[in-house]
Amino acid sequence: MPTESILHAIPLERPGTNRELMKLTRRQLLSRTVAVTGSLVLGSSFIAASNAAWAVEVKALKPESMATLIQMARDIYPHDNFSDALYAAAVKGHDDKAAEDAEFKTLIEDGIAALDKAAQDAGHANYLATGWESDRTAILRSLESSDLFQTVRGGLVVGLYNQPEVWAKLGYEGSSFDKGGYLYRGFDDISWL
């Protein structure tokens, strides 16, 4: 599949109410825990940060698959100062779509099975259990033309980078009209030249 066009790959609205992350108390989280993988806690229908900072309900995909998507997202656009929550918000839409579209669900689940298979071939238990980023990206490179990779990377362009929280992390200030523009807020304040 060629790199999809912006217009077709990208939901132009940003993560909104239906993609918002759940809030769980730490007690609720612990009582519902099924498995722990790295910094993530997997429940039967959700995944969460192990410190209960955020949680995501998983409707159609396996929770392990959602965890894999989050790791993939981080490996594709690694920002060490971004929490998993930003990546989770960016890939959550794939679960929503899988809930409505069986074919899409198969694309994701089969793609993740292939990813785990590639990890096993390289001597790891699965993709999530592959310790070094360079080993994981080598696996991704080998599957770069797959539907899964193209879908996830294409969706991240907007899914990840169109989040105002991400902008703030990158040092961008967003909308300016409501703040009177930059005429009195540093449009020409460069000091090091």
Next chain:
Amino acid sequence: MSAPFDKNDDSVVVIIGTGAGGGTLANELAQKGISVVALEAGGRHLPQDYLNDEWPSFSQLAWTDMRTTSGSWRVATDFPNLPAWIVKAVGGSTVHWAGASLRFQEHEMRVKTEYGDIEGANLLDWPITLADLEPYYDKAEDKLGVTRTHGIEGLPGNNNFKVMKAGADKLGYKDCHTGRMAINSKPRNGRASCQQLGFCFQGCKMGAKWSSAYTEIPYGEATGNLEVREHAHVLQIEHDDNGMISGVMYADQEGNRHVQKCRIACVAGNSIESPRLLLNSASTMFPDGLANSSGQVGKNYMRHMTGSVYAAFENPVHMYRGTTMAGIITDESKNDPSRGFVGGYEMETLSIGPAFMAAFLNPGAWGREFSSAMESYSRMAGMWLVGEDMPQEKNGITLSEEKDQFDMPVANVHFDDHPNDIAMRNHAYQQGMAVYDAVGATQTYPTPPYPSTHNLGTNRMSEKPEDGVVNKFGQSHDIANLFVSDGSQFTTGASENPTLTIVTLAIRQADYIAEQMNSKAL
């Protein structure tokens, strides 16, 4: 008669599209007392509606109806259904535009003579000279309020400009300033002054930037001679038994078809839709489409040689603060074949937000190299490179197999770079990177062309009917009451951003149409 006009009123001039060309022509004719119906495929969005948010603004304004692509340009791979970035709204692409307003250079009107024969290039001299345009350039600059002309002060330099200027000085460039911009440095002609919002591409919420959406269109409407019909998507231009244009057929928002009769029709849908419309209007009398006896309709598509250079520095720049494009180096816009190519290019400041940066910095790229570039965002400076590209007959608009929502064939946009375009781009990348290296860039990013913002040449002007589609007034060689009024008239593209010239040609065309109507020639 005054607006609104009856659909059977065949005394009106119909203008298709309300952008730089169509919007200007509509107002100019209305001011002269001529009855005009302007049909616009998009809706009306005004400064209070514009969004300081890149993707939602794009959804609000951009033309996202289906288009297809072919050819070796990278856009066909990365954005196969988004060959161009054009607005579908009252005001056309002047809602998005950045406001850079430059005159052509004298030699750029006669490049076949100046450059000689270039293999693979379908070069032609314009049938008019710079001297013909100068009085109209004066009027256009005054209308748009272009800074550094008519005693209008330049804009103050923002951070992105200051980095460019420091680099330009170090490299010994002589002509670097904050540009000739259709953006008010002081309140003028009912428009406010620039507050340095930094969202010029998203529609200027201050109305400081000229756009036909909130100048030409309402000024024309105020005369009572102009009716603008929104969501009126023209599907075909119709002619009578004598081969003269009799009316245009359009679909309204509900998809219902209507015909507006007319005395004259002017096509101003931008260089992709205008030739598509002429081709989609083929009839038994004109089997190859209207105004196409030369076979040149849709051919010679130009998009300017473009590219960008972004650079990361050790310390903050905040390039996105303030006017997007108020900064220019013009030293490379001369024709100096010793550089390995003919024609020249401009270097202009440019900034996009992280949302667009992610999509356009290096489409398809991923991994740490890419994310570390994104992390340098607040320490980045950026410039756009824009130069003359070669018209090539094989580049252009044809009708695709795909149909749109009205069951009309959509435009396929084919483009291959000419070797001259590639040589110029490589030179421009080197010089752009050198500007930033000279002030301590730690990384530079030669960024590929975006979907085309400058779309030109697909109904070109020519002295002889066999070489082009329209004459020196934009009147079709074949059908006297059919005009082309947008950037598709350009014979060649020059190195300057095109809109000032599109507006200039429209003002000149309005004089000609009025004169022809007065003398009953039309």
